[in-house]
Amino acid sequence: xxxxxxxxxxxxxxxxxxxxxxxxxxxxxxxxxxxxxxxxxxxxxxxxxxxxxxxxxxxxxxxxxxxxxxxxxxxxxxxxxxxxxxxxxxxxxxxxxxxxxxxxxxxxxxxxxxxxxxxxxxxxxxxxxxxxxxxxxxxxxxxxxxxxxxxxxxxxxxxxxxxxxxxxxxxxxxxxxxxxxxxxxxxxxxxxxxxxxxxxxxxxxxxxxxxxxxxxxxxxxxxxxxxxxxxxxxxxxxxxxxxxxxxxxxxxxxxxxxxxxxxxxxxxxxxxxx
Numbered sequence: 001x002x003x004x005x006x007x008x009x010x011x012x013x014x015x016x017x018x019x020x021x022x023x024x025x026x027x028x029x030x031x032x033x034x035x036x037x038x039x040x041x042x043x044x045x046x047x048x049x050x051x052x053x054x055x056x057x058x059x060x061x062x063x064x065x066x067x068x069x070x071x072x073x074x075x076x077x078x079x080x081x082x083x084x085x086x087x088x089x090x091x092x093x094x095x096x097x098x099x100x101x102x103x104x105x106x107x108x109x110x111x112x113x114x115x116x117x118x119x120x121x122x123x124x125x126x127x128x129x130x131x132x133x134x135x136x137x138x139x140x141x142x143x144x145x146x147x148x149x150x151x152x153x154x155x156x157x158x159x160x161x162x163x164x165x166x167x168x169x170x171x172x173x174x175x176x177x178x179x180x181x182x183x184x185x186x187x188x189x190x191x192x193x194x195x196x197x198x199x200x201x202x203x204x205x206x207x208x209x210x211x212x213x214x215x216x217x218x219x220x221x222x223x224x225x226x227x228x229x230x231x232x233x234x235x236x237x238x239x240x241x242x243x244x245x246x247x248x249x250x251x252x253x254x255x256x257x258x259x260x261x262x263x264x265x266x267x268x269x270x271x272x273x274x
Contacts, residue, residue: 081114
């Protein structure tokens with residue numbers, strides 16, 4: 001698995017694992033745990049979760065999945081905006097740690113901006129670092145103006161929506177992050193609802209490469225320097241395909257076809273979120 005380096009020198013895989021909607025259906029718990037463990041075996045050792053996902057249920061699934069291999073995993077979770085105060089952040093972090101069955105997060109993110117000043121949330125993150133509860137912190141769903149206001153060289157990543165259908169960040173936010181040397185973690189890299197993976201352009205390119213549509217979508221995001229992806233899957237076979245997308249290189253003709261199907265932004269756009 002190819003990797004990229006964070007500012008502090010830590011290496012993370014280009015293809016990680018998302019967990020949104022995990023922990024919602026008890027009947028799926030076994031499949032979810034098996035898929036996460038299979039991903040770890042394949043080098044997808046970055047696992048992203050959040051206290052919001054199934055109101056802690058996803059963190060519990062992750063905790064069970066990594067119980068015997070915590071030292072192999074780069075563990076990411078996120079704090080709700082309404083918990084992002086000086087008092088709320090450490091309390092939320094302790095709850096996440098308990099559900100995950102660990103004593104430290106590798107990365108802790110503000111899930112999106114809310115009522116509390118960014119400086120207050122950063123102060124709470126820094127105190128968690130000093131206490132050894134988190135190793136680094138970052139943000140999610142922050143647009144360019146927010147990032148400039150944040151003005152924090154210690155921010156490890158910005159996690160945002162990015163896929164061929166949602167490429168507004170390419171106009172300004174992504175170039176800014178790249179110039180700062182700040183990785184972008186792309187969530188929903190396979191789109192929502194399956195429409196992206198049924199698009200004719202994606203299907204044609206997949207046929208050309210003898211690949212699956214999901215691999216084409218992931219390879220498209222990974223063409224950008226400093227971008228990593230966190231697709232979610234509860235199917236071990238799909239997890240294997242996602243992992244191999246890191247080795248797939250799209251041609252200039254492939255990229256031109258995708259630009260025609262999904263035109264790049266020609267102006268600044270509000271950051272899209274799901």
